[in-house]
Amino acid sequence: MPAISQKEGDLDQDYQFALLGTEKGAYWVYSCESNSFYFNIISDSIFSTGAESYFLINNKIFQTTVVKTEEGMPEKMPSIEETEEILLDYMTHELKYLKNKQKLDIPGVEYKFVEIGRFYFMEWWYDINNSENDISSRTNLSILCFEAILNLNVSIRKNQSLDTEKKFLREVGETLVKVLGPMDFDKMAEGLQEK
Numbered sequence: 001m002p003a004i005s006q007k008e009g010d011l012d013q014d015y016q017f018a019l020l021g022t023e024k025g026a027y028w029v030y031s032c033e034s035n036s037f038y039f040n041i042i043s044d045s046i047f048s049t050g051a052e053s054y055f056l057i058n059n060k061i062f063q064t065t066v067v068k069t070e071e072g073m074p075e076k077m078p079s080i081e082e083t084e085e086i087l088l089d090y091m092t093h094e095l096k097y098l099k100n101k102q103k104l105d106i107p108g109v110e111y112k113f114v115e116i117g118r119f120y121f122m123e124w125w126y127d128i129n130n131s132e133n134d135i136s137s138r139t140n141l142s143i144l145c146f147e148a149i150l151n152l153n154v155s156i157r158k159n160q161s162l163d164t165e166k167k168f169l170r171e172v173g174e175t176l177v178k179v180l181g182p183m184d185f186d187k188m189a190e191g192l193q194e195k
Contacts, residue, residue, distance in 0.1 A: 014068060015031065015032045015148065016030070016032065017030055017066075018188075018189075019048075020192055024043075024044075025046060026040070026041055027039070027192065028064060032182065033181075034146070034182075035178070035180055036178075036181065036182060036183040037146075037177065037178045038177055039173070040172075041062075041175075043058050045059075060155075063154075064152055065149075067148060068148045069086065086144055086149070087113075087122040090151070091109070091111065091124055103130075104131060106126045107129060108126065109126040110124065110125055111123065111124035111125075114170075116173040117173065117176065122140075122142045123139070123166065123169075124140045124142070125140065133157075134157045135156065137162060138154065138155050139153060140152065140169075141172070143173070146178065152169055
């Protein structure tokens with residue numbers, strides 16, 4: 001099983017990132033020499049928070065993280081069991097970081113594996129007992145994209161609904177596209193402007 005190589009919340013430097021705006025929202029695009037992936041969020045309210053991977057979307061605090069596995073791209077697609085093991089390992093590392101480095105009190109975690117669109121994701125969520133900014137929980141959607149793990153999450157305030165935010169992430173997951181080879185950000189942006 002490939003082990004997880006994390007740079008504590010930072011986008012792995014092998015991937016280049018572009019946020020390409022459209023009339024109805026934006027595309028988040030990640031590209032490296034061997035592969036790329038992107039997803040689309042439809043919203044009339046998307047703002048960067050100034051932090052590299054955090055965005056404010058319709059009053060949601062939305063974060064994206066890309067973490068490469070140490071062993072790189074497997075020669076063949078991992079089995080469902082191997083995929084689950086990789087994603088669970090990522091979740092374990094992420095929770096350890098949140099508890100030890102950010103000192104969050106996370107009393108328990110729930111997760112399940114779900115098919116969304118054409119892909120197999122791990123959906124996981126947890127309560128936070130000692131968060132600042134009125135955050136009471138967080139929900140995540142993680143997927144293996146070639147040799148990397150893409151994690152999407154939404155921080156949930158006390159007046160927001162966990163089920164509503166899970167639905168939001170699933171709608172984002174449905175738009176995911178994986179591509180062999182690099183993406184030309186300028187060409188993709190031009191194509192989006194022509195639509």
